[in-house]
Amino acid sequence: MTLPWTVEITAWEPPHRYAFALINGRLRLAGEQRFEPAGDGCRVEARLDIGVPWLRLGRLGGRIGSAVLQRVEVALAEDLDALHDLVVAET
Numbered sequence: 001m002t003l004p005w006t007v008e009i010t011a012w013e014p015p016h017r018y019a020f021a022l023i024n025g026r027l028r029l030a031g032e033q034r035f036e037p038a039g040d041g042c043r044v045e046a047r048l049d050i051g052v053p054w055l056r057l058g059r060l061g062g063r064i065g066s067a068v069l070q071r072v073e074v075a076l077a078e079d080l081d082a083l084h085d086l087v088v089a090e091t
Contacts, residue, residue: 005029007079014087027051027072033080035087046080 006029012021015035023031028051036043050069 015055018083018087020083029072029076031053033084035084044084048076049053 005022006024007029008018008023009018010021010030011017011032015045017032017034018028031046031048031050034045036045037038051074
């Protein structure tokens, strides 16, 4: 199952942070990643705010939502990794 989405970058402060919000679809999603030096590497702090309208359907909605959110989590992690690479490339 493919979950296409379009996001708007709402904050862009390379190499320290970026934020985004989903601008299409039924899922309400916004998030932010912050980067700070940590020894020889980088510490990443991530925040996601997710609104899921199907949870109003009770137990069945919860099952549907859980399945969809698992797929969203995987796709979002891939997208965030790609965006991280862009942020790092600008530094």
